[in-house]
Each structure stands twice: as C-alpha cells, then as structure tokens.
Amino acid sequence: MNVSRSKDFWAGIMFLGFAAVAMVAARGYTLGSAGRMGPGYFPMVLGLLLGVLGLIIAARSLLTADNRIDGLKLQPLLFLVAGVCLFGLLIERLGLVLTLIAVVAVAAFASRESRSVEVAALAAVLAVFSLAIFVYVLRLPLLVWPNFFG
Amino acid sequence: MDLASNIAAGFAVALTAQNLLYCFVGVLLGTMVGVLPGIGPVTTVAMLLPISFALAPVSALILLAGIYYGAQYGGSTTAILINIPGEASSVVTTIDGHQMARQGRAGPALGIAAIGSFFAGCVATLFISAAAPPLAAIALEFGPAEYFSLMVCGLVAAVVLAHGSVLKAIAMVVLGLLLGLAGTDVNSGIRRFTFGFQGLADGIEFVALSMAIYGIAEIAYKLEGKQDWADVSQAIGRVWPAWSDIIHCVPAILRGTGLGSILGVLPGGGALLASFAAYTLEKKVARTPRAFGKGDIRGVAAPEAANNAGAQTSFVPMLTLGIPSNPTMAMMIGALMIHGIAPGPRVMIERPELFWGVIASMWLGNLMLVILNLPLVGVWVRLLRIPYRLLFPAILAFCCIGAYVINSNAFDLFVMGFFAVFGYVCLKLDCEPAPLILGFVLGPMMEENLRRALLISRGDFSVFVTEPLSLAFLVAALLLLALVAAPAIRAKREEALQE
Numbered sequence: 001m002n003v004s005r006s007k008d009f010w011a012g013i014m015f016l017g018f019a020a021v022a023m024v025a026a027r028g029y030t031l032g033s034a035g036r037m038g039p040g041y042f043p044m045v046l047g048l049l050l051g052v053l054g055l056i057i058a059a060r061s062l063l064t065a066d067n068r069i070d071g072l073k074l075q076p077l078l079f080l081v082a083g084v085c086l087f088g089l090l091i092e093r094l095g096l097v098l099t100l101i102a103v104v105a106v107a108a109f110a111s112r113e114s115r116s117v118e119v120a121a122l123a124a125v126l127a128v129f130s131l132a133i134f135v136y137v138l139r140l141p142l143l144v145w146p147n148f149f150g
Numbered sequence: 151m152d153l154a155s156n157i158a159a160g161f162a163v164a165l166t167a168q169n170l171l172y173c174f175v176g177v178l179l180g181t182m183v184g185v186l187p188g189i190g191p192v193t194t195v196a197m198l199l200p201i202s203f204a205l206a207p208v209s210a211l212i213l214l215a216g217i218y219y220g221a222q223y224g225g226s227t228t229a230i231l232i233n234i235p236g237e238a239s240s241v242v243t244t245i246d247g248h249q250m251a252r253q254g255r256a257g258p259a260l261g262i263a264a265i266g267s268f269f270a271g272c273v274a275t276l277f278i279s280a281a282a283p284p285l286a287a288i289a290l291e292f293g294p295a296e297y298f299s300l301m302v303c304g305l306v307a308a309v310v311l312a313h314g315s316v317l318k319a320i321a322m323v324v325l326g327l328l329l330g331l332a333g334t335d336v337n338s339g340i341r342r343f344t345f346g347f348q349g350l351a352d353g354i355e356f357v358a359l360s361m362a363i364y365g366i367a368e369i370a371y372k373l374e375g376k377q378d379w380a381d382v383s384q385a386i387g388r389v390w391p392a393w394s395d396i397i398h399c400v401p402a403i404l405r406g407t408g409l410g411s412i413l414g415v416l417p418g419g420g421a422l423l424a425s426f427a428a429y430t431l432e433k434k435v436a437r438t439p440r441a442f443g444k445g446d447i448r449g450v451a452a453p454e455a456a457n458n459a460g461a462q463t464s465f466v467p468m469l470t471l472g473i474p475s476n477p478t479m480a481m482m483i484g485a486l487m488i489h490g491i492a493p494g495p496r497v498m499i500e501r502p503e504l505f506w507g508v509i510a511s512m513w514l515g516n517l518m519l520v521i522l523n524l525p526l527v528g529v530w531v532r533l534l535r536i537p538y539r540l541l542f543p544a545i546l547a548f549c550c551i552g553a554y555v556i557n558s559n560a561f562d563l564f565v566m567g568f569f570a571v572f573g574y575v576c577l578k579l580d581c582e583p584a585p586l587i588l589g590f591v592l593g594p595m596m597e598e599n600l601r602r603a604l605l606i607s608r609g610d611f612s613v614f615v616t617e618p619l620s621l622a623f624l625v626a627a628l629l630l631l632a633l634v635a636a637p638a639i640r641a642k643r644e645e646a647l648q649e
Binding site for chain 1: 200201203204315317318320321324325327328331335337338340342343345366367369370373374537538539540542543544546547548549550551553554555558560561562563564566567570571574575578579580581596597600601604605607608609610611
C-alpha cells in the first residue's frame with residue numbers, strides 16, 4: 001500500500017531516527033559491563049530497543065492498512081513556536097513587558113480569527129497582569145525593562 | 151502514631167490560614183482550568199511549579215494537588231452544559247450529562263456530579279490515609295532490584311492503559327527514558343546527549359518538556375479545528391437534585407468511588423481510566439441499561455465519583471513509592487525535587503507533616519469545591535464565553551514565563567519550542583505522550599537502580615528473578631503484556647478505551 005501518509009509508518013521512522021541518534025551518541029560514552037555499567041550502557045540498550053520497536057512499527061504498517069495522517073496546517077504551530085523562541089531571545093535583552101507584547105503579537109498570527117485591536121488590548125493586559133503577579137507579588141527574578149547598560 | 155492522631159496532625163497543618171489560602175487558590179484555579187476545554191491540569195501545574203519555589207514544600211503540594219482534583223469538578227460542568235469534556239476524564243460525563251441538560255435537567259446533573267465527587271473525595275481521603283502507611287512500610291524494604299522491577303511494571307501498566315497501539319506506547323516509554331538520561335551523568339560526570347549545548351548540561355527541563363507537549367502542541371492542534379465551543383444559553387435551573395434522584399444514585403456513587411479508588415492507585419491509572427471503567431460498570435449492572443446514553447442520572451454520578459476518587463488515590467504511589475502514575479503526578483515529583491525532597495517511602499517518616507498535611511487539605515479542598523461549584527456554577531459558565539482566540543495567547547505567555555523562571559535560563563525556551571514541534575508530530579501520528587512523560591521522570595532512577603542491582607550481583611541478571619518481590623513485579627508486568635496481546639481482551643480494551 002501507499003505508505004506516504006500512514007501514521008504508523010512515520011511513527012516507526014521517527015522512533016528509528018531517535019534510536020539512531022541515541023546509539024551514535026552513546027558510542028562516544030564508555031559502555032562498561034553489566035556488573036560495572038558505564039555511562040553508555042543503559043542508553044545503548046534503550047537505543048537498540050527503540051530501534052527494534054521502530055522497525056517493527058514501520059514494517060507492520062506496510063502489511064496492514066492503518067489510519068492516514070489528516071491534513072497538516074503548519075501555520076498555527078509555526079507562529080506558536082516562533083513566539084516561544086522569540087521569548088527566549090528577547091527576555092534577557094528587552095525585559096518582561098516588551099517581550100510579552102512581542103510574543104503575543106507574533107502568536108496571534110497562529111489563529112485566523114485574531115483581530116488586531118483585541119490582540120493589542122490582550123498584550124497590554126497580559127503584560128500588566130504578569131508584571132503584577134510575577135514581579136511584584138511573587139518577586140520572581142525577572143528583568144522588567146530593557147537593560148541597555150548591563 | 152495511629153491513624154486518628156496522624157489525621158489530626160494533618161489538619162493542624164492544613165488549617166493554618168496560609169495553607170487554607172493555598173488550598174483555596176489551588177481548587178479555584180483547578181475548577182477554572184477544568185471548565186476551560188483548552189487547558190488542563192498538567193499545563194497548569196507546570197506553569198505554577200516555578201511559583202512553588204517561593205512556598206514551603208507542604209504549601210506548594212497543597213496548591214498543586216488542589217489544581218488536579220479541582221479540575222475533576224470543573225471538567226464536569228463543561229461536559230454537561232456544552233457536550234465538550236473540559237477535561238479528558240469527563241469524556242464519559244458528556245454522554246448522559248449533556249442529554250440531561252437537553253431535557254432541561256442541567257441543574258440536577260451538575261448537582262449530582264458535585265455530590266458524587268464530594269462523597270468520593272471524602273472516601274478517597276480516608277483510603278489514602280489507610281493504604282499509604284503500610285505500602286510505605288513495604289517499600290522501605292525494597293532494594294535496587296525490587297525498585298527496578300517495580301518501575302518496569304509501572305511503565306508496562308502505563309502502556310497497557312494508553313490509547314491506541316501498544317507497540318507505539320512502548321516505544322514512547324523507551325524514548326522518554328532516553329530523553330530523561332540527557333545531561334550530566336551523576337556517576338561518571340560525562341555529559342550525555344547534550345550535543346554541545348551548555349543549556350542541556352542539567353538535562354532537559356521537565357517543565358519545558360511537559361508544557362511544550364501538553365500546552366503548546368495542544369494549542370497548535372486545537373487551532374486547526376473549529377475554535378469556539380457552542381454557546382451556553384440554556385438555563386441551569388435548580389442545582390440541588392430531588393431526593394429521589396439522590397437515592398437512585400447512591401449505589402452508583404458507591405460503586406464509582408470504590409472502583410475509582412482502586413484504579414487510581416494503579417500505575418498508569420488515575421482519573422481518566424476510573425471514569426471510563428465506572429461508566430462501563432454501571433451500564434453492566436443496571437437493570438435498565440437502555441436508559442444510559444439518554445440522560446440517565448446514574449451515568450453522571452458514577453464516573454464523576456470515580457474520576458475524583460481516582461485523582462486523589464493516584465497520590466498514593468507518588469507519595470509512598472516515589473513513582474508517578476500519571477503525568478500530573480510526575481509534575482508533583484518535580485515539585486518535591488525542587489525543594490530537595492526525594493519522593494519515596496522516607497517522606498512519610500521524615501516529613502510526616504508534608505504527607506498528612508496534604509491529605510487533610512484534600513478533604514478541605516473537596517468541601518470548598520462543593521461550595522464553589524454548586525451555588526457559583528453560573529460564574530464558571532460565563533468563563534466559557536471567553537473566545538479561544540483570546541485564551542491561547544495567554545496560555546502561551548504563561549507557559550513562556552513558567553519555562554523561563556524555573557532556571558532563569560533562556561535556553562529552556564528553545565527546548566520548549568523544539569518539543570512543541572515534537573509533541574505536535576506525536577499528536578498527528580497518534581503517539582500518546584503520557585507514557586513518554588512517565589519514562590522521562592523514571593529514566594535516571596531506573597538506570598541508577600539497574601546499575602546498583604547489577605553491581606551487587608556482579609553483573610548477574612538473575613538477581614531480578616531470584617528476589618521474590620522483584621520476580622512478582624516482573625511476572626505482573628508480563629501478565630499485563632500477555633493480557634493485551636490476547637485477541638479477545640484486545641477487542642475489549644479497544645472498546646473500553648474508545649470514547
């Protein structure tokens with residue numbers, strides 16, 4: 001059958017990929033023996049196990065009809081992940097308030113229903129709320145405003 | 151100390167003004183995220199984990215526990231009123247609960263859900279107080295071989311109870327174990343799977359991983375579909391059910407509570423499984439099974455009692471063995487570790503105030519929940535009018551702040567971004583994330599116990615079958631796997647786990 005959209009086939013491939021990465025990396029660590037396990041022992045065993053499982057899952061999908069992956073819409077995921085990474089890039093440079101506004105603005109593109117006025121208001125509310133709760137009430141160590149001199 | 155004085159000591163801890171406040175905040179937030187379909191207790195607990203830094207360990211646990219069982223109450227409200235489960239564990243409540251609402255009996259449905267939950271919560275609290283100490287006493291005798299086999303058994307149980315393909319669930323467990331090993335190895339000092347990233351030296355941050363999978367990947371998945379839930383315009387009416395309804399439900403609530411209490415303790419169990427099992431059982435024993443699905447009040451009472459009982463008793467393996475039975479319990483272990491407490495049988499001896507304080511708070515929390523849910527149900531319904539387009543940026547923002555403040559490390563955000571993509575792929579490929587999360591938490595513990603067991607036996611693997619308890623755990627694990635493999639039971643399992 002055509003495997004290009006089979007859920008099980010791609011799940012098997014994904015597990016095989018992770019197994020390959022694990023085993024290649026684990027080769028760099030001392031294996032040791034069962035009685036004196038090195039740091040590579042358990043990862044290597046798990047990597048092998050995962051590889052075998054991945055193979056079985058992928059192979060079995062060739063024999064049986066299974067569910068097909070339904071339509072992928074990558075736009076929401078991309079903007080959400082972009083928002084998360086943007087937070088990581090900006091938080092120690094611009095501080096909490098400006099970072100949150102930027103993140104909300106980017107993340108809003110994840111939904112087609114977002115309206116610009118609402119997003120602006122939401123960003124402002126979230127920035128004020130977070131400032132109050134996380135910085136003033138909980139006193140978490142967060143940079144609040146840009147630190148151009150530090 | 152006997153049970154009564156233990157419980158009294160627990161109430162002394164839970165009844166301080168401060169802990170009462172944290173309990174209240176916990177159940178309030180729990181109800182809120184329970185009502186809202188877009189966000190669940192795992193994400194909420196993960197977001198609040200950094201906050202618990204600032205609290206005493208017992209207050210932190212009281213707060214986080216409140217979120218979990220509070221969500222079980224809130225989930226039923228959404229299930230009954232708009233036919234969408236607010237929480238996964240209230241899926242079965244939609245069947246009869248929403249039918250009742252359509253017949254104009256939304257009030258009694260909400261009422262019986264709260265009453266059943268409250269009763270179950272009280273019984274489950276007693277159950278934990280009675281069951282946990284003997285279990286911890288046994289666990290104190292465990293050596294590394296027993297612990298390793300117990301973890302194998304627990305992970306196998308989690309696999310058996312996961313939705314969908316067993317093979318894929320096992321693969322997710324193994325992948326979780328591998329991810330858990332990333333970071334500096336405590337024995338050799340070697341950095342494993344860090345790929346040169348300084349930010350991975352302490353391993354993959356658990357909070358970032360779980361928020362990525364349960365928070366952000368879920369949002370992405372949800373944004374693909376229809377975003378707004380149907381509007382809630384129907385009147386709720388009188389919430390207190392008629393006495394005849396209550397009497398009609400007593401046996402169902404008792405059965406649901408019993409079943410939920412037992413299933414909650416099992417590894418892989420908890421609220422979700424308990425509610426499914428309770429509904430199936432009610433249908434089996436009812437003299438009029440045809441009424442189910444058409445608005446039978448027992449079809450609301452039993453699963454709601456069961457999911458609350460299961461949510462609470464799932465604390466037993468976490469508090470006594472240090473082994474999480476579901477992702478929320480894995481977060482609780484994370485919370486304890488932040489405070490430098492290694493969860494396990496010693497907690498009950500060395501920190502009795504922690505253990506009994508949390509248990510006493512559960513009973514108080516249940517009382518607060520009845521008050522929050524019955525008279526104030528109208529307030530919660532209004533929450534459902536918040537459109538998702540406003541909700542998801544807020545969830546995302548809080549996830550980001552939570553992931554950052556846990557270590558004050560911006561790198562954790564990139565970790566979260568990476569695993570959000572991974573979590574989305576898993577959702578698309580029908581790979582259940584819960585086994586991965588459990589494997590992640592147990593990875594380092596499993597390796598350490600395997601290493602120690604084999605060190606003592608000088609590399610002889612037979613130690614796992616010559617120790618009687620260890621053998622028992624492994625046999626149980628094998629039996630579970632054999633059960634799933636048997637075709638007849640396989641069909642039943644698929645039927646039972648189907649929505």
